[in-house]
Amino acid sequence: MTLQLKGGRLLCTATGVDQLGDLWVHQGRICRSAPHGVEAQVIDCVGQVVTPALVDLDARLCDPGFTWRESLRTGGDAALRGGFTTVVANPETDPVTDDPSFVREVIARAGLESKVEIRVAAALTKGLKGQELSELGLMAEAGASLFSNADRLVSDSLVLRNALLYARPFGLPVMLRAGDADLESLAVMNEGASSALAGLRGLPAAAEELGIARLIALARYTGTHVHVLGVSTKLALDQLRSALASDVSISGSTTPLHCLLNDAEILASGYDTDTRLMPPLRSEEDRLALLEGLADGTLLGVSSAHAPLSRVDKELEFAFATPGATGLETALSTLLSCMPLEHALRALSAGPAKLLALERSLRDGAPAELLVLDPKATWTVEPSAFASKSANTPLAGRQLRGVLSAVIHKGQRLHFA
Amino acid sequence: MKRKDLLGLRDVSRDEILEILETASRFREVSKRRIKKVPTLRGRTVVTLFFENSTRTKVSFDLASKRLSADGVHISAGTSAVKKGETLMDTARNIDAMAPDLVIMRHSCAGAPHMLARNFDFSVINAGDGINEHPTQALLDMLTMQDHLGDLEGKTVAIVGDVYHSRVARSNLYGLRTMGARVLLAGPGTMCRPEMAGPGVEVRHKVDEVLDEADVVMMLRIQRERLPKAMLPTSREYAHLYGLDSAKLARASDKVLVMHPGPINRGVELSPEVADGERSVIMEQVTNGVAVRMALLFLLLGGSDDASA
Numbered sequence: 249m250t251l252q253l254k255g256g257r258l259l260c261t262a263t264g265v266d267q268l269g270d271l272w273v274h275q276g277r278i279c280r281s282a283p284h285g286v287e288a289q290v291i292d293c294v295g296q297v298v299t300p301a302l303v304d305l306d307a308r309l310c311d312p313g314f315t316w317r318e319s320l321r322t323g324g325d326a327a328l329r330g331g332f333t334t335v336v337a338n339p340e341t342d343p344v345t346d347d348p349s350f351v352r353e354v355i356a357r358a359g360l361e362s363k364v365e366i367r368v369a370a371a372l373t374k375g376l377k378g379q380e381l382s383e384l385g386l387m388a389e390a391g392a393s394l395f396s397n398a399d400r401l402v403s404d405s406l407v408l409r410n411a412l413l414y415a416r417p418f419g420l421p422v423m424l425r426a427g428d429a430d431l432e433s434l435a436v437m438n439e440g441a442s443s444a445l446a447g448l449r450g451l452p453a454a455a456e457e458l459g460i461a462r463l464i465a466l467a468r469y470t471g472t473h474v475h476v477l478g479v480s481t482k483l484a485l486d487q488l489r490s491a492l493a494s495d496v497s498i499s500g501s502t503t504p505l506h507c508l509l510n511d512a513e514i515l516a517s518g519y520d521t522d523t524r525l526m527p528p529l530r531s532e533e534d535r536l537a538l539l540e541g542l543a544d545g546t547l548l549g550v551s552s553a554h555a556p557l558s559r560v561d562k563e564l565e566f567a568f569a570t571p572g573a574t575g576l577e578t579a580l581s582t583l584l585s586c587m588p589l590e591h592a593l594r595a596l597s598a599g600p601a602k603l604l605a606l607e608r609s610l611r612d613g614a615p616a617e618l619l620v621l622d623p624k625a626t627w628t629v630e631p632s633a634f635a636s637k638s639a640n641t642p643l644a645g646r647q648l649r650g651v652l653s654a655v656i657h658k659g660q661r662l663h664f665a
Numbered sequence: 666m667k668r669k670d671l672l673g674l675r676d677v678s679r680d681e682i683l684e685i686l687e688t689a690s691r692f693r694e695v696s697k698r699r700i701k702k703v704p705t706l707r708g709r710t711v712v713t714l715f716f717e718n719s720t721r722t723k724v725s726f727d728l729a730s731k732r733l734s735a736d737g738v739h740i741s742a743g744t745s746a747v748k749k750g751e752t753l754m755d756t757a758r759n760i761d762a763m764a765p766d767l768v769i770m771r772h773s774c775a776g777a778p779h780m781l782a783r784n785f786d787f788s789v790i791n792a793g794d795g796i797n798e799h800p801t802q803a804l805l806d807m808l809t810m811q812d813h814l815g816d817l818e819g820k821t822v823a824i825v826g827d828v829y830h831s832r833v834a835r836s837n838l839y840g841l842r843t844m845g846a847r848v849l850l851a852g853p854g855t856m857c858r859p860e861m862a863g864p865g866v867e868v869r870h871k872v873d874e875v876l877d878e879a880d881v882v883m884m885l886r887i888q889r890e891r892l893p894k895a896m897l898p899t900s901r902e903y904a905h906l907y908g909l910d911s912a913k914l915a916r917a918s919d920k921v922l923v924m925h926p927g928p929i930n931r932g933v934e935l936s937p938e939v940a941d942g943e944r945s946v947i948m949e950q951v952t953n954g955v956a957v958r959m960a961l962l963f964l965l966l967g968g969s970d971d972a973s974a
Contacts, residue, residue, distance in 0.1 A: 444860050447775040447797025519776025563754045565774035
């Protein structure tokens with residue numbers, strides 16, 4: 249089926265294209281001019297934006313093992329609703345995705361069960377425990393796209409150094425969170441005026457700054473590309489900025505909720521456990537710095553940090569609730585509600601695609617992975633209507649901007665679940 | 666009073682605090698009678714749901730509800746289904762199914778009473794949530810201060826000790842600020858943090874640095890058995906820098922009030938002669954606790970207009 253996307257604003261942050269016009273999808277590729285001798289089905293895009301589809305680096309799809317929270321099928325549906333056609337599944341499954349056979353299984357089942365492409369981040373260490381190396385080489389051969397230690401810290405610097413050295417020849421980036429296990433041990437929210445007010449034990453920004461300093465030092469020393477997930481503080485961002493200036497092979501991303509909300513949300517929501525995240529929501533100063541980091545390119549982008557959790561995990565005292573929120577269905581709209589359109593698209597498409605060495609552009613001949621989007625239309629977040637199996641989001645009831653009218657994956661228009 | 670719950674003093678107005686203290690003053694008389702009971706809350710059900718140990722707060726609430734003729738039931742985490750793995754919400758749903766009017770709750774996690782208040786129709790009184798708030802303690806503290814000092818506007822109250830991890834300090838801070846008092850905070854660097862400063866609240870360091878200006882010195886309990894690691898080197902050093910003894914007390918006004926939420930570590934935060942000395946109003950605090958809690962039960966449950974009949 250050939251498609252003609254007619255009369256939209258063609259916007260591509262990878263190539264800098266921004267013009268009104270038509271675009272064709274033929275044999276899974278983008279054509280900037282009408283292909284000869286074929287009848288095209290027309291999609292009216294007048295008043296809408298036509299842009300490359302989104303790519304996510306870090307979504308917990310919970311399958312196998314935690315399928316009451318999410319599955320490859322529902323996670324794929326949630327991704328589609330959010331405009332993602334490629335999602336990297338986080339290795340925090342049960343069993344942990346730390347064995348080549350598990351990598352193969354997830355890829356194979358995802359091909360059957362998910363409407364969008366699901367890739368696999370393989371666990372950097374066995375069981376994500378930060379003690380022994382996983383079979384990184386075999387997992388790379390099995391089709392893993394990245395290595396990741398999910399949101400678990402590798403506290404032993406010797407293990408981390410060796411894991412990075414060992415990973416390097418396989419050519420895949422290593423995704424890690426920056427933190428400090430000792431400082432995190434009692435903390436449940438960002439430390440500062442808000443935690444003093446809420447009477448909750450705080451996690452200082454310094455924990456992330458210590459963590460990122462360590463990751464920068466080891467990335468510089470080993471030469472392995474490190475991608476820092478969940479950058480959330482101003483000073484961690486400053487460290488990342490200066491590391492990039494001295495050509496360290498490193499990159500970083502933050503999460504949609506850290507771009508929109510700050511730590512005052514916890515008290516304002518009456519200790520709603522859906523506001524409990526890891527890293528925690530930070531101060532307004534940090535939030536503004538993250539927006540600046542996305543604007544100036546210090547951050548490669550934003551990952552959904554999709555963490556579906558059930559009532560069993562969230563209907564608890566704040567300190568006992570599991571941190572995390574769903575993100576796939578709300579990521580784009582969250583960003584469109586707090587930053588310019590171009591920044592949001594770069595953060596969710598061109599940036600993450602670059603880390604995965606994927607092409608996401610409107611170039612003639614590029615893979616036909618596309619969105620048709622009204623960035624100004626608004627909708628109200630209703631978790632009960634999510635395609636995800638889980639409803640944990642601090643955005644419930646909030647009005648966000650950005651409504652999708654079409655998603656095209658592998659040259660086909662997909663229909664929302 | 667219009668509110669359903671008392672979760673903390675953070676958002677309680679000056680008029681509400683005055684109403685509570687005024688009602689408590691009137692209820693004090695009941696505890697002085699030979700027959701210490703009024704029928705005000707007859708037929709109302711009050712549940713105390715305690716997930717942390719307590720002696721004085723529990724007894725104080727129990728006596729308050731008994732003296733108002735409410736039916737009281739006590740649940741402590743050790744004897745309930747919580748030990749069998751039931752969640753707080755499930756425990757609360759079960760209690761709710763038995764139609765209580767008011768639940769008094771103590772829990773180690775900040776925000777736990779807020780969760781119950783948000784989800785159920787019964788009234789909730791926070792009897793201490795983690796390091797967040799302990800509003801009834803602050804109200805009885807303010808009643809005690811008011812007895813001696815009159816209007817708290819412009820008075821200076823020093824709070825000394827583990828301010829950062831103290832729910833007593835936090836509730837007093839909010840309440841005193843609302844009443845127009847000036848608050849001085851002091852304590853070790855791990856326990857008294859600059860971010861607690863704000864309008865009307867100053868952060869100092871040693872106990873010596875707050876004594877000369879204070880109308881009230883509130884000494885907090887050091888809970889050595891519950892401190893996270895590396896908070897404090899020794900009790901000896903604590904007593905030297907942050908504890909109050911008669912020599913240090915001599916720097917203060919001779920009218921200064923010495924308060925403590927109890928139980929006291931004699932020789933750590935308070936020397937025995939100060940704890941039991943003439944400036945100490947610690948036992949008055951305990952007496953006022955019953956009256957304040959009677960007032961709150963009465964106001965939240967909307968008892969008859971004639972409070973102490």
